Amino acid sequence: MRQMLKTVIEKVLVVPSIKLARLWPVLPLVALVRLLNGIQMSPRQLHHIMKTITGKSPCRLLVFGVGNDSIFWSLINRGGKTLFLEDNPVWFEKITGRSPGITACLVDYATRRKDWKELLETPARLEFSLPPMVGGQDWDIIVVDAPAGYDDNTPGRMKSIYMASKLVKKSGDVFVHDCNREIEDIYCNNFLGKDNLEREIKARIGNLRHYHFAGN
Numbered sequence: 001m002r003q004m005l006k007t008v009i010e011k012v013l014v015v016p017s018i019k020l021a022r023l024w025p026v027l028p029l030v031a032l033v034r035l036l037n038g039i040q041m042s043p044r045q046l047h048h049i050m051k052t053i054t055g056k057s058p059c060r061l062l063v064f065g066v067g068n069d070s071i072f073w074s075l076i077n078r079g080g081k082t083l084f085l086e087d088n089p090v091w092f093e094k095i096t097g098r099s100p101g102i103t104a105c106l107v108d109y110a111t112r113r114k115d116w117k118e119l120l121e122t123p124a125r126l127e128f129s130l131p132p133m134v135g136g137q138d139w140d141i142i143v144v145d146a147p148a149g150y151d152d153n154t155p156g157r158m159k160s161i162y163m164a165s166k167l168v169k170k171s172g173d174v175f176v177h178d179c180n181r182e183i184e185d186i187y188c189n190n191f192l193g194k195d196n197l198e199r200e201i202k203a204r205i206g207n208l209r210h211y212h213f214a215g216n
């Protein structure tokens with residue numbers, strides 16, 4: 001009964017709390033949204049990405065990975081295009097089933113994290129056929145929070161980081177989560193470039209890096 005009540009309260013509060021955070025983007029409200037949705041990124045990380053999105057919204061926002069934060073990104077980018085790419089079919093069904101308003105596509109990275117060195121030496125193998133909905137190089141903001149990359153048998157984020165560097169438009173922003181991990185760090189330095197690093201926000205569950213690309 002207590003659990004049911006908790007679930008109902010959470011469901012009723014999720015969308016209004018996100019809309020309130022969009023109107024009044026203060027850290028305590030973002031922390032509340034995080035708590036209600038069970039989001040992994042820290043409040044400061046969410047708040048920083050959110051401010052970048054609202055500063056450009058309505059914009060074209062591409063997110064590698066679906067999760068408890070998907071509904072948040074979709075609602076924050078009001079009137080814009082937000083597209084999610086996910087490789088885990090079970091997780092895809094679970095998240096899209098409970099966030100019916102989001103637009104998401106299934107993808108297959110066909111990589112294993114253990115092959116990261118070989119892939120780094122042959123970048124042509126990082127090229128990746130994405131769904132037609134992704135289109136060209138005109139994404140204002142890209143968030144890389146997938147695929148899983150916590151051990152050698154997971155796909156690793158080699159292709160998603162590489163593709164983010166190709167798909168972001170000039171003057172765009174790329175955010176990469178879990179940059180405290182070796183492979184994310186190496187791929188970010190290699191493909192997104194230390195010179196473009198705007199900020200790094202540390203957290204207990206994964207550091208977030210923000211890369212900004214100057215326009216011309």
Ligand SMILES: C[S@@+](CC[C@H](N)C(=O)[O-])C[C@H]1O[C@@H](n2cnc3c(N)ncnc32)[C@H](O)[C@@H]1O
Nearest residue numbers: 039040065066067068069088091145146147148
């Ligand atoms: C670290 S998660 C992203 C979490 C998201 N930012 C959130 O707050 O929910 C990245 C990837 O891990 C996988 N993943 C995360 N949680 C999972 C779960 N409970 N079951 C299966 N796969 C999961 C999914 O493929 C997802 O795209």
